[in-house]
Structure formats: structure tokens, C-alpha cells
Amino acid sequence: MPDASVADLMxxxxxxxxxxxxxxxxxxxxxxxxxxxxxxxxxxxxxxFRIRIQAIELSHSSVLSRSARTGNTKTD
Structure with a gap:
């Protein structure tokens, strides 16, 4: 799910x-x-609440995945 979709949902x-x-x-x-x-x-x-939690988890996994691809360990 693209980051924009998660942001829109949130x-x-x-x-x-x-x-x-x-x-x-x-x-x-x-x-x-x-x-x-x-x-x-x-x-x-x-x-x-369950939808919101899943959106947060998607957002976090997207950040972690992007960090792994770029070699950037900073996630904030």
C-alpha cells in the first residue's frame, strides 16, 4: 500500500x-x-480501531522496508 494511502486513511x-x-x-x-x-x-x-492499528503497522513496515532498500537505518 503506498504511503499516501495510509496517510489518507489516517x-x-x-x-x-x-x-x-x-x-x-x-x-x-x-x-x-x-x-x-x-x-x-x-x-x-x-x-x-483495528483498521487504524493495521494502517499504523503498514506505515511502520513501509518505513522499515524503504530504510532497508536505501541502507538508511534512521526511521524517524
Whole structure:
């Protein structure tokens, strides 16, 4: 995955109106039963967290791979 794609994905997690602000709820126009709201939001947050972790891991592996190809051991 190109670095730009990882950076674009990570941008969804910062600032106002980001993925972190997503709340599935009837008041927000989502067709959901009241007894499902908590479970659905927990699942959305869990999946979002897993996506973010994988994007971070991809970013780190990309930096390490690039360093190995160029012989540069500096990764920051």
C-alpha cells in the first residue's frame, strides 16, 4: 500500500467530523432499533480501531522496508 494511502486513511481519524465522532443512533438518521445501539457502536469502534492499528503497522513496515532498500537505518 503506498504511503499516501495510509496517510489518507489516517486522516479519517483526526479532527472534528472524523471517524472517531461517528455514532450510530436513530437521532442521527440511522435505521436502528434502540436495543442495538450500544452493541453496534461498540462494534464500529472496535473495527475502526483495528483498521487504524493495521494502517499504523503498514506505515511502520513501509518505513522499515524503504530504510532497508536505501541502507538508511534512521526511521524517524
Amino acid at each position: 486522516a479519517f481519524y483526526g479532527g472534528m467530523g472524523s471517524f472517531n465522532d461517528l455514532v450510530i443512533h436513530r437521532r442521527n438518521g440511522h435505521p436502528i432499533h434502540a436495543d442495538q445501539i450500544n452493541a453496534v457502536n461498540e462494534k464500529v469502534q472496535t473495527l475502526g
